[in-house]
Amino acid sequence: MENTKPWVKPALEFGPLILFFAVFMLFRGQDVQLWGQSYGGFIFATLVFIPTLVLSTLVQWRITGKLAPMQVATLVLVIVFGGMSVWLNDPRFFKLKPTIIYVLFAVILGTGLALRRNWLGAVLSEALPMDAEGWRKLTLRMALFFLALAVMNELVWRNMSETAWVYFKTFGLPVLLFAFLLGNAGLYRAHALPDKDAANDDRAA
Structure with missing residues (x-):
């Protein structure tokens, strides 16, 4: 990442989390209709967060050519447990x-x-x-x-x-x-x- 702008790394690392927070606050207390089912603001924010984190992680890997073990573990658990929350609406x-x-x-x-x-x-x-x-x-x-x-x-x-x-x-x-x-x-x-x-x-x- 030596040749990238200094704001790129923190944007990739914290961007998905900030987006999750923003979406949750925007849809807090509301129901979002998707695929014929009603989801609360928290679940909808989780649904947005998962692909955003996947994309940001892939961009980091593309730029640096490597990922830290903690990044990989976090991504896998987010996909698994975030996916379960969305799938079961829980x-x-x-x-x-x-x-x-x-x-x-x-x-x-x-x-x-x-x-x-x-x-x-x-x-x-x-x-x-x-x-x-x-x-x-x-x-x-x-x-x-x-x-x-x-x-x-x-x-x-x-x-x-x-x-x-x-x-x-x-x-x-x-x-x-x-x-x-x-x-x-x-x-x-x-x-x-x-x-x-x-x-x-x-x-x-």
Whole structure:
């Protein structure tokens, strides 16, 4: 994506979610007639979200030539659980999807720790070069963070209104993820690997 505009990446990543929010707010409390059946605003927004996410993911793959494992897992679960919500006209499946995604990520990271495999570093090491201990700490923290998100999602969708869950999904979860990444800035600095260019310059001097 080096040669693309700087706004393209965030637009592709957050565009489908923002569109879901906009469609839900526009059709909230209304019934939409499709194929001879009545759908609520939430289901209609889900129906719009699924192909939009598929398209944005394909565009990212076309531009970069690769997709992160989390992107692939998220896309598959969105298609499966979003599709079930639309097919059965039941929003519970789509609301359950984030819980499953976060538990899945937590299990994968926890398994990597148990097996002493740096799976998180294998995905993010180019963007965030750290030593092995740094990756171990970050993996543990992220696994626990994903479990906490799963619990929060369950509490919100089971105990609060549909609108509250949409706000939580659209704005709350991204803010929490940003806060988590920012909150670990000290760990990134403490375990950062020496800059190779700087080390080479020092040896040359």
